[in-house]
Amino acid sequence: MKVHKHTKGCFRSHQDSLPELTHRLRKGGAHRMTGPREAVLDAMRAADRPLAIKEIHELLKGTECDLATVYRSMHLLCKSGMVRRVEFGKGGRRFELIPERQEGHHHHLICTECEKVVLLDDCLLDQVAGRIASATGFKEITHQLEFFGRCPACQ
């Protein structure tokens, strides 16, 4: 079982530049790179874990970006495939940036006390999904998986 010990380095590694991000955004339709959207993307790039909408809004307090705009930006970024929505149980919905040309995805292990997040390496379930597809006739199978537990510091 391989896990990432240095969470920060891992999340910060996808340093897509602003022009790159703008390009990705435009690909999806007539969308513009605006001040608020850039600020939202910056916040996510700087973060070392998936962020909640409220957290992003607070990080943007300096720029006075409206909460509704953060919601609208996240919807757009999700639809454009630049951001992934993660269900964090008690911690609610979080969002994380998807690096350009990332293949596969990972899951998280979340402390039920302090919400510390540990990244788990690439998903082990894609083959399972294939088998489910042939057994049930379902298509386009995706999944949502997170682990929860008590981290060493909280035990």
Next chain:
Amino acid sequence: MKVHKHTKGCFRSHQDSLPELTHRLRKGGAHRMTGPREAVLDAMRAADRPLAIKEIHELLKGTECDLATVYRSMHLLCKSGMVRRVEFGKGGRRFELIPERQEGHHHHLICTECEKVVLLDDCLLDQVAGRIASATGFKEITHQLEFFGRCPACQ
């Protein structure tokens, strides 16, 4: 990959009787079996899939059970280990009855169009959880996993 083709039969198989359920409820503390709680349990026993709070409340329209009471009942039943909360993505939170002396748990495959639910057989991830525990030092590891896709009828 083994799946349950006949969802109804599967969910209905845990016909714990009312006295049994009452006993399970009492075990957890000074809790009483009341009309509304019985109605909630009946609704879940009759259902062929996990239900949302709102659905349960609507099923109970005849008995005029208050929405707040449904919420309170579900909290209690979860805390007593009689009910499991399942995150259904877009479909929100759902709840399903846990049969007496059930070992292990299962996951669901949910159609993203019509919300049809297929039960998947017992969880394959418990060993994975053990490996995560020793790799990270986390304890009491649980997980939340659901699959989504397009069912044959919706393709």
Next chain:
DNA sequence: CTCTTGCTGCGAGACGTTTGCATTTTGCCC
């Protein structure tokens, strides 16, 4: 049957999220 304790209904209200609308901004074309 009575009494205690827990439960319910009701209303208020706390969050999280979405929407309509008037105004501002962006990116494009000239």
Next chain:
DNA sequence: GGGCAAAATGCAAACGTCTCGCAGCAAGAG
């Protein structure tokens, strides 16, 4: 560089979901 149409923003109002306080009611122990 300036002007234009389309898109994005801020603000406020409205939702949906879920929680809480409180007064009255009911379950179940003695």
